[in-house]
Amino acid sequence: MDKLDKTKVSVLDDNKDDDFNIQGINESDSTKEMKFTIEQKEIFIERLGYSKLEGNQDNIVYMITKAENLTFEIALDFLKSFLDEYVDDFNIPETTLELIQILVNSSSLNEKSGPETATSSTETSLESNDKNIAFNLEFQVRVEAAIIMYHSPYPEVRAVTDPFDDPSIPCETLRVYVLGFFWVVVGGVINGYLSNRQPSISIGTTVAQLFIYPCGYIWSVLSPKWSFKIFDILIEINPGPWSYKEQTLATIIYSVSEGTANIKSNIYAQRVSVFYNNQWANWGYQILFAVSVNFLGFGFAGILRKFVVYPCKAVWPGILPTLALQRALVQPNAHEKINGWTISKFIFFFVILSGSFVYFWVPGFLFKSISIFNWMTWIAPNNFPLAAITGSLFGMGINPMPTFDWNIIGVISPMVTPFYTNLNMYVGVVLGTLTIIGIYWKNLYWTSYLPMNSNSIFNNLGQPYDVQRILGSNKLFSQEKYERYGPPFYSAGLLVLYGAHFAIYPFSFVYEIAIRWKDIVNSFKQLYLSIRHPSRSTFNGFNDPQTNMMSRYNEVPDWYFLVVLILSVVLAIVCFVIYPTGTPVWSIFFAIGISLIFLIPITILASTTTFSFGLNVIVEIILGYIIPGNPQAMLLVKAYGTNINSQASSYISDLKLAHYAKIPPRAIFRAQIASALISTFIGLVMINVQLSSISDLCETHQKDRFTCPGPRAIFVSSVTWGVIGPQKVFNGLYPNLKWTFLIGFLLVFPALLTKWYLPKSYSRHFQPTVVMGGFTKFAPYNLSYYTAGMYVSWLFMSYVKKRYTSWWIKYNYILSCGLDAGVALSAIVIFGAVYKDNLKLSWWGNKVYLQGIDGGNGQRSLLKSDAAPEGYFGPRIGSFP
Numbered sequence: 001m002d003k004l005d006k007t008k009v010s011v012l013d014d015n016k017d018d019d020f021n022i023q024g025i026n027e028s029d030s031t032k033e034m035k036f037t038i039e040q041k042e043i044f045i046e047r048l049g050y051s052k053l054e055g056n057q058d059n060i061v062y063m064i065t066k067a068e069n070l071t072f073e074i075a076l077d078f079l080k081s082f083l084d085e086y087v088d089d090f091n092i093p094e095t096t097l098e099l100i101q102i103l104v105n106s107s108s109l110n111e112k113s114g115p116e117t118a119t120s121s122t123e124t125s126l127e128s129n130d131k132n133i134a135f136n137l138e139f140q141v142r143v144e145a146a147i148i149m150y151h152s153p154y155p156e157v158r159a160v161t162d163p164f165d166d167p168s169i170p171c172e173t174l175r176v177y178v179l180g181f182f183w184v185v186v187g188g189v190i191n192g193y194l195s196n197r198q199p200s201i202s203i204g205t206t207v208a209q210l211f212i213y214p215c216g217y218i219w220s221v222l223s224p225k226w227s228f229k230i231f232d233i234l235i236e237i238n239p240g241p242w243s244y245k246e247q248t249l250a251t252i253i254y255s256v257s258e259g260t261a262n263i264k265s266n267i268y269a270q271r272v273s274v275f276y277n278n279q280w281a282n283w284g285y286q287i288l289f290a291v292s293v294n295f296l297g298f299g300f301a302g303i304l305r306k307f308v309v310y311p312c313k314a315v316w317p318g319i320l321p322t323l324a325l326q327r328a329l330v331q332p333n334a335h336e337k338i339n340g341w342t343i344s345k346f347i348f349f350f351v352i353l354s355g356s357f358v359y360f361w362v363p364g365f366l367f368k369s370i371s372i373f374n375w376m377t378w379i380a381p382n383n384f385p386l387a388a389i390t391g392s393l394f395g396m397g398i399n400p401m402p403t404f405d406w407n408i409i410g411v412i413s414p415m416v417t418p419f420y421t422n423l424n425m426y427v428g429v430v431l432g433t434l435t436i437i438g439i440y441w442k443n444l445y446w447t448s449y450l451p452m453n454s455n456s457i458f459n460n461l462g463q464p465y466d467v468q469r470i471l472g473s474n475k476l477f478s479q480e481k482y483e484r485y486g487p488p489f490y491s492a493g494l495l496v497l498y499g500a501h502f503a504i505y506p507f508s509f510v511y512e513i514a515i516r517w518k519d520i521v522n523s524f525k526q527l528y529l530s531i532r533h534p535s536r537s538t539f540n541g542f543n544d545p546q547t548n549m550m551s552r553y554n555e556v557p558d559w560y561f562l563v564v565l566i567l568s569v570v571l572a573i574v575c576f577v578i579y580p581t582g583t584p585v586w587s588i589f590f591a592i593g594i595s596l597i598f599l600i601p602i603t604i605l606a607s608t609t610t611f612s613f614g615l616n617v618i619v620e621i622i623l624g625y626i627i628p629g630n631p632q633a634m635l636l637v638k639a640y641g642t643n644i645n646s647q648a649s650s651y652i653s654d655l656k657l658a659h660y661a662k663i664p665p666r667a668i669f670r671a672q673i674a675s676a677l678i679s680t681f682i683g684l685v686m687i688n689v690q691l692s693s694i695s696d697l698c699e700t701h702q703k704d705r706f707t708c709p710g711p712r713a714i715f716v717s718s719v720t721w722g723v724i725g726p727q728k729v730f731n732g733l734y735p736n737l738k739w740t741f742l743i744g745f746l747l748v749f750p751a752l753l754t755k756w757y758l759p760k761s762y763s764r765h766f767q768p769t770v771v772m773g774g775f776t777k778f779a780p781y782n783l784s785y786y787t788a789g790m791y792v793s794w795l796f797m798s799y800v801k802k803r804y805t806s807w808w809i810k811y812n813y814i815l816s817c818g819l820d821a822g823v824a825l826s827a828i829v830i831f832g833a834v835y836k837d838n839l840k841l842s843w844w845g846n847k848v849y850l851q852g853i854d855g856g857n858g859q860r861s862l863l864k865s866d867a868a869p870e871g872y873f874g875p876r877i878g879s880f881p
Contacts, residue, residue, distance in 0.1 A: 180253030192686030297647020302561025356822020381852020397784030428774015500775030503744030634722030732881015
């Protein structure tokens with residue numbers, strides 16, 4: 001990587017009024033005369049999506065210098081190979097691919113007459129404020145190649161990253177660890193104590209980074225500039241201004257702590273008296289269990305770097321707003337006019353945050369009916385078909401304007417997730433909605449006797465299924481009690497959800513590997529070479545500019561992660577052996593095997609679309625068959641099987657965040673390891689504080705609402721699949737549901753044919769895995785949670801992004817962060833000031849959405865169970881499966 005020096009270079013002509021002088025770049029060909037005209041430089045800047053004032057001077061000089069020293073022949077060859085590799089990449093703007101195709105075709109036509117020849121097909125290919133400017137072919141080819149070769153083909157990535165790195169910027173400093181771990185402790189205590197309350201409240205990463213920034217700034221201003229050494233390592237108390245890299249690393253430290261909280265519900269389900277009441281699950285067990293689960297995912301994350309961190313295609317759109325907010329908080333902001341807007345990103349963020357904070361009081365407390373805007377049910381609240389079809393709470397949510405609450409609109413991350421990903425998902429949700437309605441009104445599998453879209457299970461009288469009534473005194477399955485009480489029944493929504501999960505596992509595995517096999521083979525090749533040649537750089541084989549910049553730092557060898565993985569497995573084995581879990585040791589390797597099979601396609605899908613799905617359903621089903629009648633084994637192995645996937649994805653996304661921010665790999669390794677360990681112990685402390693200090697913990701009538709919805713769901717699931725078992729549920733009640741595995745596999749082939757043989761203009765945005773994923777978005781969610789978000793997604797991720805690109809690059813992610821942060825802060829304040837003391841505002845606007853059937857009153861099913869033969873539905877007593 002070229003180094004910055006102190007030479008002052010003018011990007012535009014010295015006679016221009018809007019000139020600026022900035023750090024230049026040393027080039028081996030520094031005496032070469034600049035060939036771009038003033039107009040061409042301005043167009044290049046616009047093409048990059050930069051302004052000349054908004055802290056982009058270094059980037060502009062760097063990119064123009066690179067483009068001017070790039071030969072036409074090299075640029076053209078690069079664009080040809082780029083088209084071959086990225087023609088199906090739906091994250092690259094279609095206009096960009098079309099432009100590159102035109103340039104490559106035009107170059108072939110003009111080969112004889114020379115690259116300087118202007119062609120009618122390329123004269124207006126690049127947007128310009130001055131339509132009279134003529135572009136020659138060489139300029140356009142070099143511009144497009146330089147953007148991709150030295151920065152990124154994705155405008156989203158260019159908006160939040162730099163094309164070069166300055167390694168002198170402070171990063172892994174004392175204050176990063178002090179502030180990062182301080183907020184890990186604060187967040188761990190608050191989130192841990194309130195996690196079992198319904199509704200819960202938490203300090204998320206977006207809110208935490210807002211607190212981290214002023215702490216870092218105050219430290220840089222007030223602390224003395226002292227230093228000391230530890231083992232020849234210089235530790236500076238105050239290395240200067242709080243930097244972008246420090247802010248990012250501190251935020252990642254906090255983000256890791258959020259991911260380690262996933263296993264707490266399992267421990268509550270084991271220890272609390274209303275569940276399994278396993279008093280042997282003491283501190284020793286909890287430490288072994290929590291540490292082994294959390295670090296298994298970490299070990300897998302290191303192995304997956306070559307698949308979903310280093311490749312350029314692994315964009316991880318979900319982390320880009322975090323990077324945008326870090327830059328807005330820390331990096332300098334200047335006033336400029338972009339599409340008529342002059343406000344800086346820093347001020348814009350806090351304006352949006354303040355507005356979102358104030359506005360959320362309306363749907364969150366003052367006028368709740370605009371949050372759940374089920375306005376069609378207000379016409380006839382007790383009309384069952386109307387509530388079932390249009391209702392937001394009870395029904396399927398078919399409503400053109402279902403909410404004005406950003407907390408619901410933001411469910412699909414409409415300003416982060418690519419528009420076509422959201423569109424594919426929404427198509428799946430719409431098809432799933434119609435499928436559920438059809439199943440329900442046809443009364444398939446007795447669903448008309450139940451609520452249409454509930455995530456609860458029911459008995460044969462249509463009442464909530466009481467799992468305690470089929471358990472003996474030892475909390476194990478009682479066949480005698482089961483014969484009297486009967487099996488559980490599922491709503492239409494839950495049946496579609498399970499069927500979709502069964503189908504998506506084989507489909508995603510085969511389809512994603514078939515579509516991305518070249519990238520996967522290359523990643524496996526690099527992994528093999530790293531194992532065979534331990535001294536070989538882990539970055540070898542990847543030519544992404546971001547990865548090339550990271551290659552200057554000391555890397556983390558693969559064996560570091562392998563050691564973490566092995567130690568985690570050893571701790572899990574010790575946990576299963578010395579404590580009476582009743583779980584065979586081989587089940588740990590079963591969980592690891594399931595993760596190995598699905599982790600690569602799942603994380604690759606998440607890295608490009610933000611869409612992901614858990615392994616909980618397939619783990620439950622398989623375990624229910626191979627370890628029948630053992631609910632605790634189900635509870636434990638499911639924790640390993642599902643958390644390996646979720647933890648690995650969480651760690652990997654943080655690795656990519658650090659990758660974009662140019663944080664040294666060993667710094668992020670140390671930070672993640674330390675944060676995961678500290679936050680795990682904080683979580684365990686808070687678990688035991690609640691167990692010893694909260695009376696009636698997890699009871700449905702608990703006076704402070706610590707009813708433990710998460711642990712309760714896990715307990716019920718472990719009983720359903722571990723005690724009753726899938727053989728009774730699916731072989732007896734829903735035998736056709738098993739065929740969805742085969743259906744998912746068979747659907748791969750028409751999907752691949754569609755992707756390969758339809759015109760690219762149609763097929764490149766077709767994401768069948770995401771469409772199928774839309775079928776999993778039910779019970780209790782429905783269409784009302786996705787419709788409003790689609791409007792926002794089209795507006796910002798399609799229309800504004802195409803028509804007002806410069807505005808979108810500067811403000812889009814900041815707007816998204818401001819809205820999210822405002823809602824989160826407002827929710828915390830509302831909870832502390834209102835709901836904690838059970839204060840209520842009683843008026844029509846807070847009551848109307850709860851009227852009638854959609855509000856939980858009146859008729860709950862299309863058919864009544866007492867009208868069924870002998871007063872109950874399903875198999876006859878005495879012939880239960």
